[in-house]
Amino acid sequence: MKEKKTNEVYYEGRITGAFGAGYMVTTDDGRVFRCRTFPGTQSGNPESSLAAVGDQVEVQVTLSGTDALEGIIMQVQPRRSALIRKRDPRRNRSREKQQVIAANIELLVPVVSAYEPPLTTRLIDRYLVFAESEQLPVLLVVNKMDLDDGVEVRKLMQVYHDLGYRICYVSIYRQSGIDELIEALGGRISAFSGHSGVGKSTIINLLTGVRLKTSRTSWKSGKGVHTTSNATMLPLPAGGYVIDTPGIREFSLADITRENLRFYFREFLQVMPECGFSSCTHTVEPDCAVKTAVGNGVIDAGRYESYLALFYALEDER
Numbered sequence: 001m002k003e004k005k006t007n008e009v010y011y012e013g014r015i016t017g018a019f020g021a022g023y024m025v026t027t028d029d030g031r032v033f034r035c036r037t038f039p040g041t042q043s044g045n046p047e048s049s050l051a052a053v054g055d056q057v058e059v060q061v062t063l064s065g066t067d068a069l070e071g072i073i074m075q076v077q078p079r080r081s082a083l084i085r086k087r088d089p090r091r092n093r094s095r096e097k098q099q100v101i102a103a104n105i106e107l108l109v110p111v112v113s114a115y116e117p118p119l120t121t122r123l124i125d126r127y128l129v130f131a132e133s134e135q136l137p138v139l140l141v142v143n144k145m146d147l148d149d150g151v152e153v154r155k156l157m158q159v160y161h162d163l164g165y166r167i168c169y170v171s172i173y174r175q176s177g178i179d180e181l182i183e184a185l186g187g188r189i190s191a192f193s194g195h196s197g198v199g200k201s202t203i204i205n206l207l208t209g210v211r212l213k214t215s216r217t218s219w220k221s222g223k224g225v226h227t228t229s230n231a232t233m234l235p236l237p238a239g240g241y242v243i244d245t246p247g248i249r250e251f252s253l254a255d256i257t258r259e260n261l262r263f264y265f266r267e268f269l270q271v272m273p274e275c276g277f278s279s280c281t282h283t284v285e286p287d288c289a290v291k292t293a294v295g296n297g298v299i300d301a302g303r304y305e306s307y308l309a310l311f312y313a314l315e316d317e318r
């Protein structure tokens with residue numbers, strides 16, 4: 001806090017909530033202000049949303065009475081990371097700025113469930129590609145372990161253990177795995193993401209003691225009804241924050257191309273130099289070390305199938 005004029009006080013804080021035109025800003029010492037931007041707000045991120053949940057900001061508060069709870073965002077600091085919303089292809093691409101879902105994320109937490117909706121490794125691979133492309137640390141959470149017989153899910157997940165990804169198995173109903181999850185979050189700013197109905201809100205409610213709206217499982221309807229709308233960042237009692245974000249279908253994967261996809265499958269990196277062609281895409285080329293590694297079981301066949309599915313889907317999106 002620094003004082004400029006007598007009744008204007010400046011605070012450094014973080015945007016912890018976004019509601020239409022207003023933002024909630026929380027200062028390091030725990031004060032909360034309802035703030036808005038104004039035409040003179042200085043942006044540290046000119047190509048992108050002016051302000052988003054997770055942004056570090058400077059606010060000006062004019063003290064009129066004893067307690068002023070409203071302020072103006074004077075400056076938004078440059079972001080270290082950002083989850084960007086996928087653009088609507090029907091809208092004008094060139095003039096539209098990047099829309100940020102959450103800023104300054106330190107950990108991506110894809111949440112899947114053992115059952116209802118069923119666990120698919122294809123979806124996990126999509127998250128991992130995204131995390132690798134953004135160089136974001138990732139923690140996989142498998143919820144609803146009470147609905148699993150205890151063997152199948154862990155067998156499916158073994159490949160991710162082998163690749164070195166950290167996994168937490170939890171059941172909110174049985175209250176199992178919660179302490180490990182809290183420990184794995186490690187006081188960081190975590191973005192939870194997953195299909196509707198996997199239990200994100202239920203987990204976040206339990207971790208933070210705040211009641212987010214939870215939905216009756218809606219995955220049966222196909223797409224699922226997304227009940228998580230305005231992003232909110234919630235403090236964890238042991239330090240750090242969690243942000244509930246939409247599923248990966250809502251994220252922009254614009255930086256992932258057919259040319260760079262192969263670098264985001266970490267097990268490919270060791271064998272790729274042995275491919276006959278240096279630009280090998282590991283799809284149709286002869287003398288491909290990745291395909292050989294799949295053939296002799298060094299690379300998991302399911303992971304390779306995910307690679308092919310993503311590879312061929314990429315051209316369609318372009």
Ligand SMILES: Nc1nc2c(ncn2[C@@H]2O[C@H](COP(=O)(O)OP(=O)(O)OP(=O)(O)O)[C@@H](O)[C@H]2O)c(=O)[nH]1
Nearest residue numbers: 144171172173196197198199200201202214215227
């Ligand atoms: N069996 C079981 N069900 C759970 C568990 N955790 C949550 N659920 C149920 O799963 C359903 C969906 O939970 P939510 O927390 O609303 O799921 P969500 O991922 O936040 O969904 P959206 O808000 O739509 O994105 C609810 O009926 C929860 O009660 C669990 O550990 N085991």
Ligand SMILES: [Zn+2]
Nearest residue numbers: 275280282288
């Ligand atoms: Zn190859």
